[in-house]
Amino acid sequence: xxxxxxxxxxxxxxPPQRIVSTAxxxxxxxxxxxxxxxxxxxxxxxxxxxxxxxxxxIGDYLRPNLELILAARPDLVILERTGVRNSATLAxxxxxxxxxxDGTLAGIxxxxxxxxxxxxxxxxxxxxNARLRAELDAVARRTAGLPKRRTMFVLGRTPARLEGxxxxxxxxxxxELIRLAGGRNIFGDTVSxxxxxxxxxxxxxxxxxxxxxxxxxxxxSLSQQRRRAVIALWRSQPSxxxxxxxxxxxxxxxxFLVPGPRVAEAARELAALIxxx
Numbered sequence: 159x160x161x162x163x164x165x166x167x168x169x170x171x172x173p174p175q176r177i178v179s180t181a182x183x184x185x186x187x188x189x190x191x192x193x194x195x196x197x198x199x200x201x202x203x204x205x206x207x208x209x210x211x212x213x214x215x216i217g218d219y220l221r222p223n224l225e226l227i228l229a230a231r232p233d234l235v236i237l238e239r240t241g242v243r244n245s246a247t248l249a250x251x252x253x254x255x256x257x258x259x260d261g262t263l264a265g266i267x268x269x270x271x272x273x274x275x276x277x278x279x280x281x282x283x284x285x286x287n288a289r290l291r292a293e294l295d296a297v298a299r300r301t302a303g304l305p306k307r308r309t310m311f312v313l314g315r316t317p318a319r320l321e322g323x324x325x326x327x328x329x330x331x332x333x334e335l336i337r338l339a340g341g342r343n344i345f346g347d348t349v350s351x352x353x354x355x356x357x358x359x360x361x362x363x364x365x366x367x368x369x370x371x372x373x374x375x376x377x378x379s380l381s382q383q384r385r386r387a388v389i390a391l392w393r394s395q396p397s398x399x400x401x402x403x404x405x406x407x408x409x410x411x412x413x414f415l416v417p418g419p420r421v422a423e424a425a426r427e428l429a430a431l432i433x434x435x
Contacts, residue, residue, distance in 0.1 A: 173278030174234035174254070180222045181238040183260050183418040185210050187270050188236075190419035191282050199230040206412055206420075227253070236273060260417045261351070263334050267291075270419070286419065293422035294338060301340025301429050308399070309341035309432055310365040311414075313352060315372035320357050320391060323372070327351050331417045339428035341367060361397065367432050368392055368400040369409050384408065407431050 176198045179185040185204040188197050194207075199214045201222060214230060217223035227235060232253060239259040256276050258269035267287050274283020311332050314324040326332035327348035336343045344363040345355065373388045388408035393401055400406050411427060413420035 174232075174276065176230065176232045176234070177277070178216060178227050178230050178232040178235045179204060180216070180236065181219060182206070182412075182416045183266075183269075184236045184238060184258065184273070186416055186418040186420065187260075187273050188277075190286055191270070191274055191277065191279055193277055193279065196277070198232060199227065206416070234276060236276075260331075262329070262331050262417075263294075263421065266331065266417050266421060290419065290422050294425055297422070297425045297429050298338050298340075301338075301433065304340045304433050306340060306342040307366040307405075307432055308344045308364065309336050309367040309369065310344050310360065310363075310400075311336065312368065312370040312372045313415075315370075317373065318387070318391065320395070322354060323357065323360070324352055324354050327353055331421065332414065335421065335425050335428055336432075339425050339432055341428065341432040357395070361395065364397075364399050366399045366403060366405060368398070368406045369428070369431060370406065371409050371414060373408060403435065405435060 175196055177188060177193065177196045178199045179188055179197060180201060182201065182204045185197065185200050186206055188194065189207050189210060194209060197210065197213055199216045200210055201217060201219045202215050203219045204213070205211045214226075216226040216230065234254050234256060237255055237257045239257050256272060258272055259265045260269040267290070270283050270287055271280075274280045274286075311326040312323055313326060313332075314322070316322040325345045325348075326336070326343065327345045327350050330351040333343045333346050333351075337346070344360075344365050345353075348355075370388050370392070373384055385408040389406050392398065392406045395401055409427075409431070411424070413424040413427065
């Protein structure tokens with residue numbers, strides 16, 4: 159329904175010129191499609207590309223403010239489908255709404271295609287998807303003959319402690335990227351895409367590579383001192399293969415967190431880290 163409404167509005171009124179983004183991934187897709195000049199408002203978490211951070215804000219990712227969205231006078235609001243969002247609220251305000259689901263690689267491609275179609279730049283969307291597929295295929299070819307190292311990606315945990323550890327699991331786009339980059343996600347068989355796991359389970363599954371984003375305050379802002387602290391924290395578990403092989407990495411790239419046009423960049427970084435030693 160919401161997708162058709164956006165398409166109908168574009169057909170009747172022409173391509174939207176005032177677009178509100180409600181998620182960092184959507185913002186990055188809009189800019190990658192050359193639509194940055196049409197973006198009139200974003201969330202407080204939309205920080206890439208840098209010019210997006212200077213746009214007016216409509217609240218944070220989890221709680222976009224309807225009044226602020228209305229104040230931006232959008233002719234299209236793009237919403238990420240999640241369990242905590244309600245597109246009906248925006249639709250009831252008589253706003254053209256496009257809802258996308260970018261939780262997987264297939265979903266990223268489809269989201270780019272739908273945004274491109276709704277904004278009248280379907281050709282750009284097709285070209286962007288073709289480029290991303292080619293770049294990801296190139297990563298897969300380079301890593302095809304390399305060892306499938308047991309890999310764990312930590313997205314969050316209790317600061318300075320190995321507790322409350324949240325990892326990328328089955329069904330997440332990070333799980334797909336790890337496999338594409340030549341690794342084997344040790345939690346790729348879990349029910350949850352992003353779930354908490356106890357340290358005991360990590361010890362039992364014994365990763366050969368640990369990618370830890372748990373100490374990240376802001377993307378790209380992890381100091382060398384904090385990186386060393388993260389590595390030292392895992393060294394408290396000397397039985398882990400990743401510790402013995404010196405393959406514990408503190409990572410802070412926003413490309414890992416945002417399912418959008420930077421997935422190829424994320425895949426290249428993952429391949430470099432998984433196979434660096």
